[in-house]
Amino acid sequence: MSVHTQTHTGAPAAARSAPAVPNKMIARDVKVFYGAKQALKGINVEIQENKVLALIGPSGCGKSTFLRCLNRMNDTIENCRVEGLIALDGEDIYGRSIDAVQLRARVGMVFQKPNPFPKSIYDNIAYGPRIHGMASGRDELDEVVEKSLQRAGLWNEVKDRLREPGTGLSGGQQQRLCIARAIAVSPEVILMDEPCSALDPIATAHIEELIDELRENFTIVIVTHNMQQAARVSQKTAFFHLGDMVECDDTEEIFTNPRDERTQGYITGRYG
Amino acid sequence: MQITVLVLILALLTVIGFQMGRTRAAASVGGRVVELHSVPSYHGFYVALWAGLPALFLFVLWTASEGWLVMQMVLASLPSRLTTGDTQSLSLLKADILNIAHGISTGRESDPDVAAAAKHYNALHAISGWSLLVIGSSLAALGLAYGRQHIGPDLRARNRVERVVSIALIVCSMVAILTTVGIVLSLLFEALRFFSAVSPLEFLFGTHWSPQMAMRADQVGSSGSFGAIPLFAGTLLITVIAMVVAVPIGLMSAIYMSEYANPTVRTWLKPILEILAGIPTVVYGFFAALTMAPFVRTMGQNLGLDVSSESALSAGIVMGVMIIPFVSSLSDDVINAVPQSLRDGSYGLGATKSETIRQVVLPAALPGIVAAVMLAVSRAIGETMIVTMAAGLTANLTANPLEAVTTVTTQIATLLVGDQEFDSPKTLSAFGLGLVLFLVTLSLNMVALRVVQKYREKYD
Known part of the structure; x- marks a missing residue:
C-alpha cells in the first residue's frame, strides 16, 4: 500500500511545511466507537518522522482515544471499535499482517500517571528487552539498561540503587523511569499521554527537555492540556474538539495564526 | 410475667x-x-x-x-x-x-x-x-x-445521643473481643490441667498416640500415651494434599476469571464457584467417604498399590476441593485490585497477555495471593468433618498418603464425643490439642494479615 504518496487534501497548510520530512504514521478518516457512542468522527493526521506532534483540546475531545489507536491500546477495552486507516511506515496497523503485540514494541507508550512495575529499577527497564529477547546475555542487558537510563536522564540519580524498587522513586523520577522503560525496547514512535500532568514544575521541565532530546531518535506524539508545554516541545500541533480534528499545522502557526475560530478560542483560554 | x-x-x-x-x-x-x-x-x-x-x-x-x-x-x-x-x-x-x-x-x-x-x-x-x-x-x-x-x-442533644451511640458501638465490638479472650482462657486453663498430668515434652514430641486412662489399676491397656506427633504429621499430610489440590486450581481459575473471562461468564462463574464454599463440610465428608475413598482405592488397586479404604489422599483431595473457592475468590479480588495502569504499561511495551499476567500482575498480586493461601491453610488445618469421615481415626505416623491417618481436630472431636469424665487426661488432652491448633492457626492468620497490610500500603 502506498499511503506515503497520499496527500491530505483538507489541509493546504501541510504543503507549506517542509515536504522533505517523510510521514512516519498517517491516520485517514479514523472513527472510534465505544459501544454506540462515537468518540472520534473521522480524524486525518500525518505524524512526521523525528518530530513532536502535540495533541491539544478540551477534556473528552478524543485526544487520548486517538493516541491509544496509534498502538492499538484500545484493543484492551471492550466494545471499542476502530474504523478507518492508520498506517505505520505505510502499513495498515489494523491489518491482518500486523500483530498488536509486535506493533506495541514499535510504537511505545508513556502514561499519564507514572506506572512503574513493582520490581527493581533494573528489572523495570529490562522488562521489555527481556520479553522481546532483545539482549542475549547479562552484559548486553546491562548495557541496554544503562543506555536507556542515560537517555532518559535518570542514570546519575539511580546508578547506585538499580536493585531498589522502582516504586520508591519520586514522581518525576518514576515518569522518567517509565520513559526509559519505553525507549529500552527501541521503539520507532513514542506516545505520551499527558506525561507531566501528575508532576511538579521542576520534574515537568526535566521531562520537556528530555522530549526535545528524544526527538533525534524517535517520533513522538504527546497529548497535553498545557498549552505552553505544547508550544515548548512540539513542532506540529493538532487541535481536537468534540471528536473532530479541527486543525493540524506547525505549532508556531497554530499558536500565532490559528485559522479556526474554535482553535483561537481554546488557545486564548476562552473555553476548554 | x-x-x-x-x-x-x-x-x-x-x-x-x-x-x-x-x-x-x-x-x-x-x-x-x-x-x-x-x-x-x-x-x-x-x-x-x-x-x-x-x-x-x-x-x-x-x-x-x-x-x-x-x-x-x-x-x-x-x-x-x-x-x-x-x-x-x-x-x-x-x-x-x-x-x-x-x-x-x-x-x-x-x-x-x-x-x-x-x-x-x-x-x-x-x-x-x-x-x-x-x-x-x-x-x-x-x-x-x-x-x-x-x-x-x-x-446539645445531637452530641449527647451520638456519644451514646458511639459507646454502644464500642460495647458491640467488645463482645467479640471478650468472647475470644474467654475462649482462649478456658482453653488455656484446661490445657494447663492436662499438662500437669502429661508432660508438655512428651505431648509435643512423643510419637505414640493412644489416649486412654485406666479406671482401675489392674485394667488391660492401663497406660495411655499422649505423644501427639502422629496427629501433627497427619494434619500436615492432609493439609499439604489439600493445598496441592486447592492452590493451583484456585489460582488458575482466579486468573481465568479476572483476566480472560468476559464479564458475562464472570458474573455466572464466580457465584457458582462460591457455592462450593456454601456446601456443609459434612456433605463433603460423605462425598469423601462414599465416593472419593472407594474411587481412590480402586484406582490404587488397578495400579497395584495397597490402599486402605480410609486414606489421607481421598480426604485431602476432597478438602482441597472444598478450599478451592477460598483461594480463587480471594485471589480473584487481589488480582482485580492490581491497577489497570500496570497492565497498560506492560501492554504498551509490547508484552503479550500471558507475559503481562506472569511477570507483572501476579508479582504485584503475590502478597495478597500468599495471604489467601495462608487463610486457606488455616481453614484446612481446622477442618474436622471430612477427615473424621474419610481418613479414619487411626493415629498412624506415616508419610504415605494411601494409609489412614488422623488429624488434631478429628481427635478433639472423638475425645469429647459422648459422656466424658473431665478429670482424666484422656479428655483433657483435647484441650492440649486445641491449644496447639489455636496457636498454629492464630500465627498463620497473623502472618496473613501482616502480608495483606503490607500489600495495602503499596497501592493506596
Missing part, C-alpha cells in the same frame, strides 16, 4: 419519650426548628435514651445478681447443720432447693428444712420480680421526666 410487663412498659415509655422530646423541642422555639441546636428527632432520642437506658441497666444488673442474692438469703435462714458441709455438699443443697422450688422431683425424700427453704426461695423470687417491675418502671418514668426537663434550644 413481671419481666414481660416491665419490657413492655420500658418500650412504651421510650416511644412516649421520643415523641415528647420531639414535640417539646419544637415547642420550645415556637416551631422555628432552625433555632434549635439539634434537630427535634435528636431531642426525641435524647429523652428516649434517658427513659430507656437507666432502667435497662438496672434490669440487667438485677437479673444478673438476683439468683445469687436470693440464694444467699435462703441459705442464711437455714439451720447451720445443713450449711456447714464442704463445697460439694453445699452445691448439692443449692441444687436441691432450686429443684424443689421449680417443682422438679429430686427422687428422694426431702428434708423439711430444705422444702421450707424452697418455699422461702419462691417467695423471695416473687418479691424480687415485683420490686424490679416497680423500681424499673419508676426509674424509666423518672428518667423520662429528667430528660424532658432538659429540652431546650441550647441542649
